[in-house]
Amino acid sequence: MKLFPKILTILMTLAVSAAAQTQTYDPNTNTTPNPVMPKTRSDQVSWGRNDNLGDMQRYQRVLIFKKMTETVYRKPDRDEVKDLVADETLRAPYADFLKLPKTGMIRLLKDMGCEDGKTGVAATDQCLKYPFPGNGSAYSFRQKSHWIRSLADIALADDVFSIAGSLAVGMFVDVGDVALDRVSNTTPGADFIFDFKPSRDVDEANAQNDELKKGIVKGNFRYLKQIRAAENRTFLMRYVAYRGVVRKTFNGFLYNELDFDKRRDLVVAFRVVKKEADGSVWLLWRELRSDDAPRLKQTD
DSSP states (O other): TTTHHHHHHHHHHHHHHHHHHHHOOOTTOOSSSSSSOOOHHHHOOOOOSOOOOOOHHHHHHHHHHHHHHTTTTTTTTTTTGGSSSSSSSHHHHGGGHSSSSSEEEEOOOOOOOOTTOOOOOOHHHHHHHHTTTTTTSSSETTTEOOOOOOOSEEEEETEEEOOSSSEEEEEEEESSSSOOOGGGGOOOOTTTHHHOOEEEEOHHHHHHHHHHHHHHHEETTBBBBBEEETTTOOEEEEEEEEEOOOEEEEETEEEGGGGSSSOOEEEEEEEEEEEEEOEEEEEEEEEEOOOOOOOOOOOO
């Protein structure tokens, strides 16, 4: 009888692997209306103590959860991002800056529609070359990694930076040609970024996002959800990744996508230090502040 759990695990692993090969998963569209969400991550794995699931169903759901962690919600490995990491020649002019804490240098690829399936021949090559979540066009400063767009902070498309991610409010501002090691909360244009109060109410948070889509003007500065990827300019970004619930489903498994993420309230400064012929850009960045993220008050 002691072998029974092991046998079940082997059988369900084979079943889940087969399902993963035949089912297409789109984290941006695959949702269930009005589902009942588990309250904690452990509830999602164990499905509570009072449910009516049998042992086979429990094993299957736990294995599906594990499968998603290893595929849809995973960070790329070193080989996958080797072309997105700056070499010594590119890093050399910024060597002293990169010795500072909470700094980095990354390459963001132009979005070619890999995640939504709207790809042409050139796009398909990029999708195959960078087969990890986000395909190199989205990045999370919170995770310090290229990341799936639905959980990323920033994305690049058609030479424009956009605030990415679900259940988030964010903005950019161009503060001019200012050295990154001199940027602070006293830099002209930085006050609104640092002082912005994200609402915890869903309707008010949506209204704040709508305002930022149009642009909020304060003095000589405009704060936007999208901004042109200009060289020789320094940008500040405020990104509030709310804690809350974003309901998704996979093979009948209902879960909270945000449980795969690290939710924070960030202020980041960055510069475009180089543009490539393929539309990708190299960013030099520095984290200026990181706070606990507020929880959004959502309706059931």
